[in-house]
Amino acid sequence: MGVTDTAAPALKLPAAPSALARLLPFLGLLAGALLLPFSGNDYWALIATRACIYWVLVSGLNLIVGYAGQLAIGYVAILALGAYTASVLAAGNVLPALPSFAALGCAGLVGAVFGVVVGLPALRLRTFYFAMTTLGFATIVTQIALAWQDVTGGGIGIPGPEMPAPLDTPWGYYLFCLGAAALCTWLTANIAGSRFGRALVAVRDAEVAAEACGVAKPRLLVQVFLLAGALAGIAGGLFATLQSYITPDAFTFDLSLLFFIAVLIGGRGSILGPLLGTILLTLLPEVAAPLAAWSTFLYAALLLVIVLAIPGGIAALLDFRSRRALPEGRAVQPRPEALATLLGHHREARGAIELRGVVLAFGAVRAIDGLDLDLRPGEVHGLIGPNGSGKTTTLNVISGYYRPQQGSLTLAGAPLPAGRPALRAPQGIARTFQTPRLVGEATVLQNVMVGATVEGRSTFLEALFQLPRQRREEREMEARARLALAAAGLAGLADVRADRLQHSELRFMEIARALMLRPAFLMLDEPAAGLATEEIKRLGALIRAIAAQGTGVLLVEHHADLIFDICDRVTVLNLGRELAAGTPAEIRTHKEVVSAYLGG
């Protein structure tokens, strides 16, 4: 198999920035923040403290909006809840008065609970619905604060918790809040850099692929809602102390908008961007005091300009690396020899995937009409047929996106639950998509690492605090991802943003992502579409090599040559039914196939 012989130009790609280089902007900000007290100006202390407190909230919200892509517009509701919880408990309106720190902790707990309550609709509803429900929630929280006068003081409000010395001075409190902000930066960066963060982004940009990789969206989102809610609740408690007094009218929609827009002008999927966005939006009204009347208008205009002109936000502006041109004339050079290490101890296939009498109809159209199909370990099974014959639909039934009306789907004799795509990855079933589904803003390496999400054992808490097991797992995953990329021929592009890759490279990236699972079965949906002849050859060799490691491959393809070259068995579909099945040689001479499909 002459796949590694072509003389490819040596790839010279910018190296990934070192950990220190990535930390540098944060350390710079922290150093600047630590120098601020030497100014001695209490006004700056107030504004800087405000920025810190807002960041405590925005850092968590960033995971929801910037990473998970859930448009929580009304997050001021949780800030209000936290502020009232801390103030009411510290004042002793309901229970005996608690110390301020305990009250702050309770605010975090209440925030976490309501973070999930507000978030629940996001688990089932579409984006716009979620935006609306958070908005509605923001209005009823203030209504309840008004009505529940005995506890909240109604419209008169309630004093915020007072901090004990030495936190009762402007600068003492500032340093405390700065510490909280720095801690939140670290915690949320830990989540963002873990498999949880990668899964969030995958849910946002490639939900279908995330499901195929076994990402359990509800569980993942609930964990993030808990964290973001807790941070927002704590921010509320800190806010109440800073304001010294809270009334319902302090929790304006403008404030909610500020949080939301800070994330977006910062840029999705970034920590530094939203941090800068928060600082910017806190300072902006102070600098532009004479424009106060137009402030909301300016926020809105800013939002519109960002959405239309720089959807990537500040983070994209600062991403100098991705503006350097990638070398021209790159060629994908798979290294099947890496597969032995990669797939060496893959999941033992316990038996074949079997479809029996599967029927799937969309309305009156029978997309699959009584299909039998066996997919055996170590075999390459081709699935061909004209457009609309049910090839991809069959693949979608196997990977759980469609629930057939009749028939059975089993793996080694045990039924595979229909309509539950997230349960396929744990069974060792991986797939690629006709149009590559990827996270454009993440690196190729990060995209590929999503493929092994189901194998992560460390918990959300371990990831939050970077505990040893998490760090070890992370190292192992990265090593495996680099191996998968080497096998797929993309080793040199690991640290490049995925949306900069060529179409053909994306196809191989999807294969690498699927290989991360060390799958027992791999389903490829038209992997050769859009590839050059030479690349198709290399793809064929790669697929054979994968099957040689014991993985069963289902290949949906139009390229008849590729099918006949590498398949062990071929099924031909027509109108959702099997037209023919057999070895490539049998199919090649099958009369109906030849006349109907191979065109003579």
Place this chain on the structure above:
Amino acid sequence: MTITRRGLGLGGAGLAAGSALGLALPALAQSEPLRVGWLAALTGPSSAPAVGFNRGVMWAAEALNAAGGVKGRKVEVITRDTQGDPTKAVNATQEMISQLKVHAIWGPTNSGESLATTAIMARGKMPNIHPCVVNSLIDPKKYPNAFRIAPSNIQWDDAVRNYTTGVAKAKKVAVIGDTTGYGVTAANDSAAGFQKDGAEVVYKANIDSTQPDMTPDMLRARNAGAEAIVIWSVSTGMIARMLNTRAKMGWDVPFIGHPSLSSGEIAQLIEKPDYWKKVYCIGYRSCSFDANGKLPPRNEELLRKLAGKINLQDTLLWWVACGIDAVNLIADAAAQTGSTRNDDIIRYWNGVKSWPGYYGEYSWTPDEHNGYPGQDVVMSDASSGRNGAFALAPGYA
């Protein structure tokens, strides 16, 4: 120059150039301007009062400066538009204290903001005059720097309650507020006051001011036997809808309550001018016409001075007068003590007795910072507005 409500510039927003440098040197102190911080909700909903105050503030500062300033020192008003947002008010307050180094602060103009800024001003020992009604805002022990130039809620409440039970002779009242913080609190306080006085509160409600139809609430108030409806709301839309509903029901119950009942906006929203009859709102003796249609002499003179300079048609005279008084009280403190040190200003205010302002005659002592004379809070005939002043409601001499 005619200052009108629309298109008004944020006058005086220019920063004092040297002030950011910090401590004013004693040598400079004699010539540096007297800096008055003005926290005003000039835009956003419920900006009408601050817009009125602002006209008085700008006029007073101009008049002082035209007369040579305060002992040769220019009066400089530094305005920050808080938009009614407590957070913006807190920021602006701290900026005025630490950055702009103002000598005294006038405002904020609504209670929600004032609740948040009062503690901060107390910490900075900043001499402060404000017109906010919430009772707890004034406490000479906790906030020795804060002085009220307007009636407290208690004084408002008293005036409304006394009129309702004493003049309108209503034994059964309906108390209605809107769903804002102010509306909920004021309605609760008012209802409690009525009950303490032995009147029966037969119906109490908070209505969402955007609610398009007021019939259900009005019907329930009538069915409960209400003889007067007491209103606590700044929402002109809600008030006008209730007036229209009252007329449609053919019910001649009096409306008594918040000064907003007299807002000029209502005139446009009611279907017939007659619907505005039997509506009595809180007013002030200083800004009320007597039987001959004359204001008290001092304010007749003020009207002459303001004529052609300040538009009074779309605002209230007492707002403008109160703004003038606030600036003059600060200037007077500087003039009388020859100092702009905060404790000198506060000491001077603590000794003010029957200080003759346009809006009222203020008296403060070290133990009482509610400076407005309670007997000057009266009820006005809401629909009698002219030049921002009103006729006294029936029953007043």
Place this chain on the structure above:
Amino acid sequence: MLASILASGLAVGAVYALIGITYNTMFATSRVMSFTAGQLGMLGGVLGSLFILRLGLPVLPGLVLTLAACALLGVVTEIVAVRPVLKSLDQHLYVLSTLALALMIQHTAALEWSTEPQPFPRLIGLGEGIWEEKYWLPVAACAATILGLEYLYRRTLVGRAFVAIAEDNYAARALGLPERNLRMASYALAGAIGALAGFAGGQLLLAFFANGPLLNFYGFIPVALGGLGNNRGAVIGGLALGLFQQAANFLVGGIFSSVAVFTLFILVLLAAPQGLFGAAAARRV
């Protein structure tokens, strides 16, 4: 009492339903839920008052100008906030771009019109008590809109093209339908419907800048209840919401009625995410 709840409930319900139809009309050709729907309703009231009361135009030209202005705004929405983000529909950038535009509209109204509610003129002067025009006008406008839309969708070529695009975007384009022009037309139509909602409900809601977010939320509930893109569902949902809200206002009072409406909304949505009357399910894979 009951009569009064019914009259005002149906009236505001009809306004909500019309805003719901505004959402649906924009959604049909673009798959975009636009935050400008409520602002169009707000502008219907504000512009109507501006043209008729401030500028002194007769009712009919005032109505036509209001509808035309909002139709134009609809087209502007399509060009500025929708078309540029259609390429990446699944990133939901439209939520942000339409939100930004909606806020700009609302803030301009606050600054240039008034932050206080302004009067809206009586249009016809027919009816008294619960039969006053402010109660029946929105219902009549809603009925007229529904009939007009049914006629448009069933009997006219343009209307059928709308339906075709709403049902299958790709197929419609493959058939050679001028997708972009149809989308602009549907945004203009939505603008006019939103303006009609605000105009017909003007005497009830007054010409008030803050009506925008209110209508946005209460106009969205019928869409969510009735199912996305389902106009009949929106009408039933809107009227039901109006009645429920007025009954809640009456029974539990202002503060708790919005809590009651919101709670019911969340519960129904969690129980039936596709709405009570169903919506077209989108193909995911």
